[in-house]
Amino acid sequence: MNVEFTVNGTAHTLDVEPNTLLVDVLRSTLGLTGTHVGCDTSQCGACTVHLEGRAVKSCAVLACQVDGGTITTIEGIGTVDDLHPMQEAFRECHALQCGFCTPGMIMSAIDLVERGEAGDEGSVRAGLEGNICRCTGYHNIVRAVLHAAQRM
Amino acid sequence: MNDRNTDTGIGAAVLRKEDRRFITGFGRYTDDINEVGQCHAVFLRSPYARADIGEIDVSAPLEMDGVIAILTGRDMAADGLGDLPCGWSVKSKDGSDMISAPHPPLASERVNYVGEPYGVVLAETRQAARDAAEAVATDFGELEAVVVLKTATSSEAIHEAVPQNRCYLWELGDEQATDAAFQNAAHVVTLELTNNRIIPNAIEPRAALATHNPASDEITLYTTSQNPHLARLILSAFVGLSPEHKLRLIAPDVGGGFGSKIFVYPEETTVAWAARRIARPVKWAADRSESFLTDAHGRDHLSRVELALDADGQFLGLRVRTTANLGAYLSLFAASVPTYLYGTLLAGQYRTPAIHVEVEGVYTNTVPVDAVRGAGRPEATYVVERIVEVAARQLGIDPVELRRRNMIQPDQFPYQTPVALVYDTGNYQASLDRALDAIDYGGFPARRAASEAAGKKRGLGFACYIEACGLAPSQLAISLGAGVGLYESGEVRVNPTGSVTVFTGSHSHGQGHETTFAQIVSDRLGVPFDDVEVVHGDTGRVEFGLGTYGSRSVAVGGSALVVAADKVIAKGKLIAAHMLKADPAAIDFESGEFSVRDSNQSLSFGEVAFAAYVPADYPEDLEPGLSEKAFYDPENFTFPAGTHIAEVEIDPQTGVTEVVAFVAVDDFGEVINPMIVEGQVHGGIAQGIGQALLEHGVYDDQGQLITGSYMDYCMPRADDLPDFDVDTTITPCTHNPLGVKGCGEAGAIGSPAAVMNAITDALGTEEITMPATSEKVWRICRGD
Numbered sequence A: 001m002n003v004e005f006t007v008n009g010t011a012h013t014l015d016v017e018p019n020t021l022l023v024d025v026l027r028s029t030l031g032l033t034g035t036h037v038g039c040d041t042s043q044c045g046a047c048t049v050h051l052e053g054r055a056v057k058s059c060a061v062l063a064c065q066v067d068g069g070t071i072t073t074i075e076g077i078g079t080v081d082d083l084h085p086m087q088e089a090f091r092e093c094h095a096l097q098c099g100f101c102t103p104g105m106i107m108s109a110i111d112l113v114e115r116g117e118a119g120d121e122g123s124v125r126a127g128l129e130g131n132i133c134r135c136t137g138y139h140n141i142v143r144a145v146l147h148a149a150q151r152m
Numbered sequence B: 001m002n003d004r005n006t007d008t009g010i011g012a013a014v015l016r017k018e019d020r021r022f023i024t025g026f027g028r029y030t031d032d033i034n035e036v037g038q039c040h041a042v043f044l045r046s047p048y049a050r051a052d053i054g055e056i057d058v059s060a061p062l063e064m065d066g067v068i069a070i071l072t073g074r075d076m077a078a079d080g081l082g083d084l085p086c087g088w089s090v091k092s093k094d095g096s097d098m099i100s101a102p103h104p105p106l107a108s109e110r111v112n113y114v115g116e117p118y119g120v121v122l123a124e125t126r127q128a129a130r131d132a133a134e135a136v137a138t139d140f141g142e143l144e145a146v147v148v149l150k151t152a153t154s155s156e157a158i159h160e161a162v163p164q165n166r167c168y169l170w171e172l173g174d175e176q177a178t179d180a181a182f183q184n185a186a187h188v189v190t191l192e193l194t195n196n197r198i199i200p201n202a203i204e205p206r207a208a209l210a211t212h213n214p215a216s217d218e219i220t221l222y223t224t225s226q227n228p229h230l231a232r233l234i235l236s237a238f239v240g241l242s243p244e245h246k247l248r249l250i251a252p253d254v255g256g257g258f259g260s261k262i263f264v265y266p267e268e269t270t271v272a273w274a275a276r277r278i279a280r281p282v283k284w285a286a287d288r289s290e291s292f293l294t295d296a297h298g299r300d301h302l303s304r305v306e307l308a309l310d311a312d313g314q315f316l317g318l319r320v321r322t323t324a325n326l327g328a329y330l331s332l333f334a335a336s337v338p339t340y341l342y343g344t345l346l347a348g349q350y351r352t353p354a355i356h357v358e359v360e361g362v363y364t365n366t367v368p369v370d371a372v373r374g375a376g377r378p379e380a381t382y383v384v385e386r387i388v389e390v391a392a393r394q395l396g397i398d399p400v401e402l403r404r405r406n407m408i409q410p411d412q413f414p415y416q417t418p419v420a421l422v423y424d425t426g427n428y429q430a431s432l433d434r435a436l437d438a439i440d441y442g443g444f445p446a447r448r449a450a451s452e453a454a455g456k457k458r459g460l461g462f463a464c465y466i467e468a469c470g471l472a473p474s475q476l477a478i479s480l481g482a483g484v485g486l487y488e489s490g491e492v493r494v495n496p497t498g499s500v501t502v503f504t505g506s507h508s509h510g511q512g513h514e515t516t517f518a519q520i521v522s523d524r525l526g527v528p529f530d531d532v533e534v535v536h537g538d539t540g541r542v543e544f545g546l547g548t549y550g551s552r553s554v555a556v557g558g559s560a561l562v563v564a565a566d567k568v569i570a571k572g573k574l575i576a577a578h579m580l581k582a583d584p585a586a587i588d589f590e591s592g593e594f595s596v597r598d599s600n601q602s603l604s605f606g607e608v609a610f611a612a613y614v615p616a617d618y619p620e621d622l623e624p625g626l627s628e629k630a631f632y633d634p635e636n637f638t639f640p641a642g643t644h645i646a647e648v649e650i651d652p653q654t655g656v657t658e659v660v661a662f663v664a665v666d667d668f669g670e671v672i673n674p675m676i677v678e679g680q681v682h683g684g685i686a687q688g689i690g691q692a693l694l695e696h697g698v699y700d701d702q703g704q705l706i707t708g709s710y711m712d713y714c715m716p717r718a719d720d721l722p723d724f725d726v727d728t729t730i731t732p733c734t735h736n737p738l739g740v741k742g743c744g745e746a747g748a749i750g751s752p753a754a755v756m757n758a759i760t761d762a763l764g765t766e767e768i769t770m771p772a773t774s775e776k777v778w779r780i781c782r783g784d
């Protein structure tokens, strides 16, 4: 079936199977491999992207469900020379190690700040509950989100 | 050190080079890489914990759309591929060799754990391969499975060659001296301990992509490995996949390892073999369910521990009997983890004069158990630090005071322990003192009273751990049964324009070597940090390597780079001497300048680099070029040590344990990048708290893994953890050029014991096992 959507500002019309996941379209069809897959039960959050500006787990969304939608992935929020404040904060606070959870974590964190739910440590910790990181122990991720919240 | 390097040299908290790609989505992990014409692999896996494989009917699935081939263990055996080996051999106390059960990459006759692969479907899409795998009809003859560790040695033998399912019965230490110590003891403290099975769960699942070039007969395998050279060596020398020079392994960006990506697994092996067999690139990426079922698990010990003390609380003897679960087969490091990486650490930070440990390594019908972050050392720390805390409670001595009475004193180094190690240096009192300040030990009674007033229970727990890192002096390791040396290689290649490319056999999968190693080389050579590039993880580019595990990268891999950089300086002096017409012995090198002593003549590093490649008038004995290699073999292990303190508050109404404070003061020797070191400690603590409170790999009686997804296996999340209070003290390692000890595992080593000591302190009972889930705690609070 045909779906039309915009990813990082570029419009696409694609022929997808009814059971194709959004994450597979992003990674395999569009080559946007910054969005990762870390689980098969919609728990880890490595696949988090923005749909209409809100964080969604792209492994839990069918491609056909986003017909007409606007999607932003990690590749669409900033560039190496012009980082998003959240990207910058992750680097400055050493909020990543292996980097695998990082794109999803950054996308969730941006949404958290934009929803006004990143006011203090407790709310950031609660707000990131849907994203698992095995490397950092979250300490520096929480610092980074609070830091970025000041600048966004 | 010159001015430029204070921002980026050794000791500076330099922001990481690698982050630029990771935060923008341009990391390149194995599953991000695709080859033209690739097909997809999905494995046929055993649904039973133990079964004979009968007929495998692939006729229907072979007809399905997009299916290319279905290969089984029988095809692999017919091609002559060998077994996956264990890299360490351990002897039993009676002198006999351990019994290694044959481990074919794909099972052909019998499967021995749920999820064990016995075949692979290759198809145009992953979905087609999945559908076809489901359509394969295999006749299994189900057999009784051996799942329970406690009774495994009295159960039916899993492998014909292994009576009583016992791989080895290993011992270390002086049994007679230990018995004598117990006879003279004023107090004997006894404890039964379980070290729970954990599942490593790097967030990137394992993956592989293989291509075979029929003209050159070369196989290239992209894979999620912590040590691609060692994997290549094993695949060529033991498995017989292909000659070493025809096999290139590339471990690109790797999303965490924690031990689980050290080992050579069936799936990666099969993908490489299949690519040649069907003449197509083959790709496989595990889904998380496969990770749970097939990544090597960790820990899983049952121990009985006895500590003998005199009337003053001096430790006289320690006796430990441990049963260690090895799973169905011996994974690559499996034999060494519960023996040499465990028994040798049982002296801890103490002067216990007599220690005897016996470890029974046992097969069960579960996935292989191998190294997970800390590997043997968290288990040893758990034994030592739990029994010391319990002894303090039983003797009515303050737990800090009891530890102080028994600690090795700073002037007693080097210290020979009764369990084979010589600690080179340390100052355990210094890290203990710092940690006590940080937690405000004096204020604890008031905090406890406040909790009690609010209907809560508060506890404080200590762990004064030691670990042996920087694996390892080759001669010692080989004498203890290692199959390879444990040196590391490094190469410092100076380019004609003066920039530097560094090649290391260490592998970074989160540790930040591209930054730390660049700091080391930039500092040594006086070249700008940004002009140093670090290359790792590719057998086609890096000469050799043993990879990253056991907190060895900076201590061994970093030291190799120092030696190589020093050779570059020595060669540079020859070139400078020639250019300046001076005696080489009169050339000094400092801060990136070669100068003639007592003169104003000098050349910059860049000028010498350029001259090295433009040898206009070199004398015969001066070779062009400026690139040097080193293999660094450490003299000894390094011995990071420190004190971790956990403070918990328990709500008896819900059983929820909150870690309200966690202090870690570690002595890692010199620190290259304090920001990265702190991050390593944070991550380790999170895993240790996870083990203590949340994580447990559980099989049911039939050998089905019942914690096989993130719905059932509780990973620590942001709101399960506190902020950590992390600090370091420094006694430089005495035997490597950087004075470093290693920091990757400490967090996971000290924290489980600290947390459990705190919980048992709060609850007033020792009768609770890890993980101390809210249900277990709640039941104890209710008096169930």
Ligand code: FES
Pocket: A036, A037, A038, A039, A040, A041, A042, A043, A044, A045, A046, A047, A048, A057, A058, A059, A060
């Ligand atoms: S991949 Fe884990 S939540 Fe989507």
Ligand code: FES
Pocket: A095, A096, A097, A098, A099, A100, A101, A102, A132, A133, A134, A135, A136, B203, B255, B256, B510
């Ligand atoms: S940085 Fe590795 S999982 Fe988060």
